[in-house]
Amino acid sequence: MKVTVVGAGAVGASCAEYIAMKNFASDVILVDIKEGFAEGKAMDLMQTASLNAFDTRITGTTGDYSKTAGSDIAVITSGIPRKPGMTREELIGINAGIVKDVSSNLIKHSPDVTIIVVSNPMDTMTYLVHKTTGLPKNKIIGMGGALDSARFKYRLAEALECPISDVDGMVIGGHSDTGMIPLTRLATRNSVLASEFLAEDRLEQVMEDTKVGGATLTKLLGTSAWYAPGAAVSGLVQAIACDQKKMFPCSALLEGEYDLDDICIGVPVILGKDGIEKIVPVDLSDAEKAKLQESAAAVKKTNGLLEL
Numbered sequence: 001m002k003v004t005v006v007g008a009g010a011v012g013a014s015c016a017e018y019i020a021m022k023n024f025a026s027d028v029i030l031v032d033i034k035e036g037f038a039e040g041k042a043m044d045l046m047q048t049a050s051l052n053a054f055d056t057r058i059t060g061t062t063g064d065y066s067k068t069a070g071s072d073i074a075v076i077t078s079g080i081p082r083k084p085g086m087t088r089e090e091l092i093g094i095n096a097g098i099v100k101d102v103s104s105n106l107i108k109h110s111p112d113v114t115i116i117v118v119s120n121p122m123d124t125m126t127y128l129v130h131k132t133t134g135l136p137k138n139k140i141i142g143m144g145g146a147l148d149s150a151r152f153k154y155r156l157a158e159a160l161e162c163p164i165s166d167v168d169g170m171v172i173g174g175h176s177d178t179g180m181i182p183l184t185r186l187a188t189r190n191s192v193l194a195s196e197f198l199a200e201d202r203l204e205q206v207m208e209d210t211k212v213g214g215a216t217l218t219k220l221l222g223t224s225a226w227y228a229p230g231a232a233v234s235g236l237v238q239a240i241a242c243d244q245k246k247m248f249p250c251s252a253l254l255e256g257e258y259d260l261d262d263i264c265i266g267v268p269v270i271l272g273k274d275g276i277e278k279i280v281p282v283d284l285s286d287a288e289k290a291k292l293q294e295s296a297a298a299v300k301k302t303n304g305l306l307e308l
């Protein structure tokens, strides 16, 4: 199993590290545009192999895509992150060109690759890869909901004053400060609805804290987060590589599902060896349906800025 990670920055390197630590891939190729950077990150990570007991070979390259040939899965993290006070959508001007260029280079050397898009604004970047590569729709997956759901569980456990392993919950919709839809109505603690334990206003607070999860970290760190993003990506990569048939909310191309068309947005999907193997329908309340339509309208507005 060969996995390419483009962008050896904060998220790309974290993702490569988690993949290696899980020890399911034979090779991880790190690619960056900055001279020597990916090679350096790969060497540093390889020097953890004996300490962390993994056999995955990590190789770095400065833009030589021939080294990525025959990749089964490729992750795109290349591009700029936001700074405090910015929205993810403001990154489109620089990141669209990078994502377009990188995906075309990947496909030249790995025509059957499955691509996981991470660069922001992620739903729009995922749509761009659909529009420009011609890859089948099951092979293009946007990572956002897996991370947002992890943050939702963190906030739920905080409110419930319980271990995170006790809680379950999912975030659908656009990966943006206003477009995320944490499904508080369905969130549980050991199969009991969270609403049995928490008052409506506390659940509202959990929802709001979840939606601004990325912005909160960006303010604290001066750049956006990387540990949870890297871990979330590695989870998607493992589900595909190991044909796990696991369910994650991912940005998927919708063609009528959830009453949406010609858009990539976060919905629950089953991930296995064929990438997105199924889009899972969830019976949403009228209020949740309205929020999803509103979130989709905002993603479509950003998609409208693409030069396709």
Ligand SMILES: NC(=O)c1ccc[n+]([C@@H]2O[C@H](COP(=O)([O-])OP(=O)(O)OC[C@H]3O[C@@H](n4cnc5c(N)ncnc54)[C@H](O)[C@@H]3O)[C@@H](O)[C@H]2O)c1
Residues within 6 Å of the ligand: 006, 007, 008, 009, 010, 011, 012, 031, 032, 033, 034, 037, 077, 078, 079, 080, 081, 082, 091, 095, 098, 101, 102, 117, 118, 119, 120, 122, 143, 144, 147, 175, 223, 224, 225, 226, 229
């Ligand atoms: N979808 C999500 O949930 C999520 C989570 C975290 C970050 N992100 C996004 O991921 C992206 C990367 O974030 P980061 O914190 O790792 O940034 P970073 O600046 O640490 O790393 C980005 C790397 O991309 C490289 N790069 C730029 N252009 C390139 C090109 N054409 N080819 C190869 N490499 C190139 C840069 O040299 C840099 O090393 C940002 O757009 C950020 O907003 C998304």
Ligand SMILES: O=C(O)C[C@H](O)C(=O)O
Residues within 6 Å of the ligand: 081, 082, 088, 120, 147, 175, 213, 214, 215, 218, 224, 225, 229
């Ligand atoms: O917040 C960001 O800009 C990065 C990423 O989308 C995140 O949610 O951490």
